[in-house]
Structure formats: structure tokens, C-alpha cells
Amino acid sequence: MHVVIKKEPITALMKNPNYAALHRRFPTIPHLRAYARRHAPRFAFEYMDGGAGADTGIAHNWAALDAVEIVPRYGVMTDLPPISIDLLGRRYAAPFGIAPMGGPSIAWPGADLLLAKAAQRAGVPYVLGLAGGATIEQIAEVAPDVFWFQLYRCAKNDHAIGFDVVRRADAAGAHVLILTLDVPVRTTRSREVVVGLGGAGLFRPGPRMIWDILTSSGWAMAMMKNGQPRFANIRPYAGANASLNDVIQFARREMGGAFSWEEVARYRERWKRPLVVKGILHPSDAERAVKLGVDGIIVSNHGGRQIEALPPPIDCLPAIVRAVGGRATVMMDSGIRSGIDVVRALALGAQKPAEACAAVVRHPGALHF
Numbered sequence: 001m002h003v004v005i006k007k008e009p010i011t012a013l014m015k016n017p018n019y020a021a022l023h024r025r026f027p028t029i030p031h032l033r034a035y036a037r038r039h040a041p042r043f044a045f046e047y048m049d050g051g052a053g054a055d056t057g058i059a060h061n062w063a064a065l066d067a068v069e070i071v072p073r074y075g076v077m078t079d080l081p082p083i084s085i086d087l088l089g090r091r092y093a094a095p096f097g098i099a100p101m102g103g104p105s106i107a108w109p110g111a112d113l114l115l116a117k118a119a120q121r122a123g124v125p126y127v128l129g130l131a132g133g134a135t136i137e138q139i140a141e142v143a144p145d146v147f148w149f150q151l152y153r154c155a156k157n158d159h160a161i162g163f164d165v166v167r168r169a170d171a172a173g174a175h176v177l178i179l180t181l182d183v184p185v186r187t188t189r190s191r192e193v194v195v196g197l198g199g200a201g202l203f204r205p206g207p208r209m210i211w212d213i214l215t216s217s218g219w220a221m222a223m224m225k226n227g228q229p230r231f232a233n234i235r236p237y238a239g240a241n242a243s244l245n246d247v248i249q250f251a252r253r254e255m256g257g258a259f260s261w262e263e264v265a266r267y268r269e270r271w272k273r274p275l276v277v278k279g280i281l282h283p284s285d286a287e288r289a290v291k292l293g294v295d296g297i298i299v300s301n302h303g304g305r306q307i308e309a310l311p312p313p314i315d316c317l318p319a320i321v322r323a324v325g326g327r328a329t330v331m332m333d334s335g336i337r338s339g340i341d342v343v344r345a346l347a348l349g350a351q352k353p354a355e356a357c358a359a360v361v362r363h364p365g366a367l368h369f
């Protein structure tokens with residue numbers, strides 16, 4: 001299937017009347033991050049920004065990307081190369097997309113839908129997480145050309161919920177199914193614990209959290225408009241009168257454990273469109289996935305949010321690209337903060353590098369041509 005994205009490409013978005021003003025305020029991701037820290041309630045910021053342990057996995061991801069240097073080659077092309085790509089049978093406007101997030105509606109109520117609409121407009125993939133705050137059906141409506149769906153393991157009663165949400169994603173036209181392999185258990189993140197989101201994970205706002213909400217007027221208004229953060233896709237299975245905390249407890253009971261390769265094979269059998277596994281860091285696991293017939297691999301350490309000791313995916317990428325040998329599409333995430341980080345990933349094999357930036361070295365000061 002080949003779908004041409006007819007909506008505005010990325011360059012057209014730069015003609016958006018708001019583009020110049022937004023770009024002046026937020027020229028880089030760190031500018032956005034600083035703004036989010038000031039405008040989101042503290043618990044929301046700590047949830048979206050925090051990593052496992054003392055955030056060392058996040059720091060390693062950033063440092064490993066910063067260590068990749070790009071050696072340009074000149075005289076090859078006179079204009080900027082096109083940045084659109086073919087990915088898993090569809091054409092997208094740029095070689096990056098929006099990764100699945102379980103709680104964007106904690107970060108900002110209604111964020112799932114805002115992100116999906118923005119991705120549709122920009123023509124880049126949007127991945128709805130099983131634990132996200134919008135339903136499969138809502139996302140299919142607002143982002144039909146760019147909609148991918150991510151599943152955590154829900155294996156009870158022979159995958160009753162897992163298989164049913166995948167059936168719904170199929171019926172709604174999700175183009176790609178992603179199985180996340182790297183969350184056998186949910187990590188307790190210290191920054192979440194401190195702000196009251198840890199432990200059983202129930203939403204029981206204490207005085208501090210209520211004060212945070214009241215003093216973050218934009219967030220509070222977004223919650224009045226969109227309702228409390230929730231597990232929108234799991235709610236239908238939790239019973240008609242389930243409260244938010246009932247749904248959270250139900251989701252915690254249903255989701256969990258690590259996908260086995262046999263289970264991946266069962267999803268492969270059921271899902272006829274592109275299947276991707278996320279969280280791969282070892283070439284032998286990539287090899288195993290390819291043998292099972294998956295179409296794509298996301299080299300990822302979950303953005304340093306699960307286990308701080310995992311290696312940065314950018315370091316694992318070349319060996320995995322070699323092991324896959326073109327038999328599946330290799331993507332990566334974790335630590336990407338700029339266009340130059342995207343180029344670093346492309347140059348190390350996530351996708352064929354543009355001819356104009358052919359060579360990459362890992363060790364500053366040790367160039368051998």
C-alpha cells in the first residue's frame with residue numbers, strides 16, 4: 001500500500017503564520033523544556049522529564065549522541081536534499097516521528113489528540129500508546145495517514161485484551177503495530193515518587209498536587225476541557241462504572257511481563273500490516289525478530305526511563321544494522337533532541353545517509369581517512 005500524504009509537508013509548516021513567532025520563542029528543544037518546567041504542574045513535568053535512577057541513562061543517551069561527529073563531503077549536491085522518506089510502505093515528510101507515550105495527558109490533558117493532529121498536518125508518523133489518553137478510534141479519525149499503534153503485553157486469558165485492542169487498531173486502519181519488549185515491569189522513578197505519582201500509581205492528588213494544578217492555569221483549563229488523565233483504551237475492559245483509580249488498578253493488573261518470541265510470533269500471525277518490535281539493543285535479538293518476520297526494529301532504551309544501566313541506542317545501532325542486513329527497517333530513539341541528532345542516527349545506519357554527509361567518526365581528535 002502506498003499512500004501519498006497530501007497535507008502540508010514540513011517546509012510548508014514553516015509558512016504557518018505562527019511559525020516565526022514560535023520559532024523565536026522555542027528555537028531548540030531545551031527552550032521548550034525550560035518553558036514546560038515553568039508552565040506544567042511539577043508532578044506533570046517530573047513525570048515526562050524523569051528517567052530511571054538518577055537520570056544517568058538519559059545523560060548517557062545525550063552524551064553518546066553528542067560524541068558522534070559528522071564529516072561533510074562537498075561538491076556532491078548544490079541544493080538541500082529532500083528529507084521525505086519511504087517507511088514501511090508509506091511516504092512521510094521527514095525521517096522522524098512521535099514515539100508512543102503512556103501519559104501525555106498527564107503532561108498536558110488532551111495532548112494525545114494535539115500531537116496526533118500535529119503529526120497528521122506535518123506528515124510524520126504518530127504512535128498512539130496503549131496506555132495513552134485518547135482512544136484508537138479517536139486517533140484514527142484525526143490522523144488517518146500517519147497512525148501507528150503501540151502495544152504493551154496484556155497476556156491474561158490468552159491475550160484477550162491484547163488481541164482485542166489489536167483487532168480494534170486493525171479495524172481503525174492503524175498502519176503499523178509496535179510491540180514494546182523492554183517493559184517487563186514498570187520502573188519506580190524517584191522523581192515521580194517524590195511528587196506523589198509513585199507507589200501503586202493511583203491518582204490521589206494531595207494538597208501539594210492540587211496547589212500545583214491551581215497555579216498552572218493553562219494545564220488546569222486543559223483538564224477542565226479534556227477531563228482527567230486516563231487510560232482511554234483500557235477503560236472499556238474495566239467495567240462500565242469503573243472510576244479512574246479502578247481503571248488504573250485494572251490496567252496495572254492486565255499489563256505486564258515481557259513478550260516472549262512465541263508471543264511475538266502469534267501477533268505476527270494476526271497482524272497483516274507492518275509489525276515492529278521496540279526496545280531492541282542486542283544484534284542477536286534483532287536477528288531473532290527478523291527471522292520471525294517482523295518488518296521493523298526500534299533500537300531503544302526507552303529514553304533512559306526503564307533501567308539506567310542500558311547502553312545508549314546510538315551505540316548499539318551500527319551492529320544491529322549489520323545484523324539486520326537490510327531485511328527489516330531499523331529505526332532508533334532515545335536522546336534525539338535536534339535535527340543534527342536525526343542526521344547522526346541516519347549516518348550510523350538508521351536509514352541510508354544522504355550522500356552529502358557520508359562519513360562519521362566516534363572519537364573526536366582521532367580522524368583517520
Ligand SMILES: Cc1cc2nc3c(=O)[nH]c(=O)nc-3n(C[C@H](O)[C@H](O)[C@H](O)COP(=O)(O)O)c2cc1C
Nearest residue numbers: 048099100101102103129180302303333334335336
Ligand atoms: C512520558 C513518556 C511516556 C512513555 N510511554 C511509553 C509507552 O507507553 N510505550 C512505549 O513503548 N514507550 C513509551 N515511552 C518511551 C518512548 O516511546 C521512547 O522510547 C522514548 O521517549 C525515547 O527517548 P527520548 O525521550 O529521549 O526521545 C515513553 C516516554 C515518555 C517520555
